[in-house]
Amino acid sequence: MTHNIWLYILVMAAVTYLIRVTPLVLIRREITNKTIRSFLYYVPYVTLAVMTFPAITEATQTPLSGFLALAAGIVLAWVGVSLFGVAVVSCLVVLIAEFFLV
Amino acid sequence: MNDNRACFLRGMKDGIPIATGYFAVAFTLGITARSAGFSAIQAMVASLTNNASAGEYAAFALIAAGASYLEVAVMTLVANARYLLMSCALSQKLHPSIPLGHRLLIGYDVTDEIFGISVARPGYLNPWYTYGAMAVAIPGWGLGTLFGVIMGDILPLRAVSALSVGLYGMFLAIIIPPARKSRIIAGLVAVSFAASYAVSRFSLLDGISSGMKTILLTVVLSLAAAILFPVKEEEQQHDA
Numbered sequence: 001m002t003h004n005i006w007l008y009i010l011v012m013a014a015v016t017y018l019i020r021v022t023p024l025v026l027i028r029r030e031i032t033n034k035t036i037r038s039f040l041y042y043v044p045y046v047t048l049a050v051m052t053f054p055a056i057t058e059a060t061q062t063p064l065s066g067f068l069a070l071a072a073g074i075v076l077a078w079v080g081v082s083l084f085g086v087a088v089v090s091c092l093v094v095l096i097a098e099f100f101l102v
Numbered sequence: 103m104n105d106n107r108a109c110f111l112r113g114m115k116d117g118i119p120i121a122t123g124y125f126a127v128a129f130t131l132g133i134t135a136r137s138a139g140f141s142a143i144q145a146m147v148a149s150l151t152n153n154a155s156a157g158e159y160a161a162f163a164l165i166a167a168g169a170s171y172l173e174v175a176v177m178t179l180v181a182n183a184r185y186l187l188m189s190c191a192l193s194q195k196l197h198p199s200i201p202l203g204h205r206l207l208i209g210y211d212v213t214d215e216i217f218g219i220s221v222a223r224p225g226y227l228n229p230w231y232t233y234g235a236m237a238v239a240i241p242g243w244g245l246g247t248l249f250g251v252i253m254g255d256i257l258p259l260r261a262v263s264a265l266s267v268g269l270y271g272m273f274l275a276i277i278i279p280p281a282r283k284s285r286i287i288a289g290l291v292a293v294s295f296a297a298s299y300a301v302s303r304f305s306l307l308d309g310i311s312s313g314m315k316t317i318l319l320t321v322v323l324s325l326a327a328a329i330l331f332p333v334k335e336e337e338q339q340h341d342a
Contacts, residue, residue: 003165003168003170003171005139005140005141005144005165006144007171008148008161008165008171008174009144009147009148009151009152011171011174011175011178012148012151012152012157012158012161012174012175012178013148013151013152015175015178015179015182016151016152016153016154016157016178016182016185017151017209017210019179019182019183019185019186019189020182020185020186020188020189020209020210020211020212021189021205021206021209021210022186022189022209023186023189023190023192023193024189024192024193024196024205024206024208024209024212025202025205025206025209027190027193034332034333035328035329035332036328037187037333038327038328038329038331038332038333039324039325039327039328040183040184040186040187040190041187041328041333042287042290042323042324042327042328042333043180043183043184043187043320043324044156044183044184044276044277045277045280045281045287045290045291045294046290046291046294046319046320046323046324046327047156047160047180047181047183047184047316047320048156048273048276048277049273049277049290049291049294049295049298050294050295050297050298050315050316050319050320050323051156051159051160051181051273051298051316052270052273052274052277052295053294053295053298053299054298054299054302055270056267056270059263059266059267059270060263060264060266060267061259061260061263065263066267069267069270069271070270070274073267073270073271073274073275073278074274074278076275077274077275077277077278077279078278078279078281078282080279081275082123082275083123083127083272083275083276084122084123084126084127085275086271086272086274086275087126087127087130087268087269087271087272087275088126088268088271089271090267090268090270090271090274091130091264091265091267091268091271092264093267094263094264094267095260095261095263095264098260098263098264102260
């Protein structure tokens with residue numbers, strides 16, 4: 001079962017573009033259905049949370065260093081550190097932790 | 103005409119911090135793309151045609167696991183579903199007379215950040231402002247991915263391991279601040295972590311790909327939240 005990477009890219013790009021452009025082209029009025037609005041509102045939080053854990057503990061050389069990066073990321077984001085800052089410090093935590101763990 | 107030019111330049115200026123952030127995040131995305139078997143050029147083309155961190159990451163992870171085209175399409179749809187809501191909101195910022203061509207172009211780069219600065223403009227949006235930001239941000243995103251794939255080959259394992267969590271750090275920076283403001287979102291994030299962990303450990307579900315688990319968890323948990331805690335209009339405004 002071999003897959004063509006260019007075809008994957010085409011599928012990804014087409015789906016992503018349609019999601020973005022369809023409302024801009026078709027919808028000139030606001031969506032009023034409360035459940036649909038709420039569903040769309042919650043989707044990013046659930047998707048990103050599900051993709052982050054436990055995957056972050058599996059991406060690193062040791063689960064503990066990934067877990068420490070998760071804890072640091074949550075604390076920093078909680079106190080309002082920027083997106084870029086949280087990403088950089090998470091990386092540094094893993095780098096430092098793995099000097100001791102690996 | 104002059105007005106369009108001024109808007110474009112203003113958009114470029116506002117796009118600079120977005121581009122630097124994109125470069126760093128796309129770099130870690132490139133590392134993921136490399137592990138999915140993408141060449142540097144393929145990964146850059148994927149980034150230039152998608153402009154979506156979580157969506158691309160989810161798709162790369164699935165492709166690495168040998169998923170079907172349909173699975174990748176559904177995963178991309180779910181991971182990027184939030185752009186549907188953003189585009190709905192952005193459609194309210196466009197003057198009804200804005201022609202189709204502009205709508206097709208703006209739709210190319212509705213990201214969390216570009217949407218954020220575009221929707222924050224006073225009054226109706228001048229599309230040229232968004233184009234200015236896109237002109238700076240999109241190359242940052244594409245080049246970051248390119249270098250991520252190239253450098254991922256050269257960098258020691260220790261550095262790749264560290265950089266691979268950068269993307270998760272970015273995800274946390276998106277979901278945690280709203281969780282601080284809303285107990286419902288905080289609870290939802292906690293439940294999502296727990297459910298994701300439980301599903302990954304539940305051996306009866308081993309036959310289902312990790313991407314499909316993400317899709318199912320997202321639909322079930324978001325729908326449950328939407329039914330149990332319908333969002334009031336004022337709360338949605340904070341999300342921009």
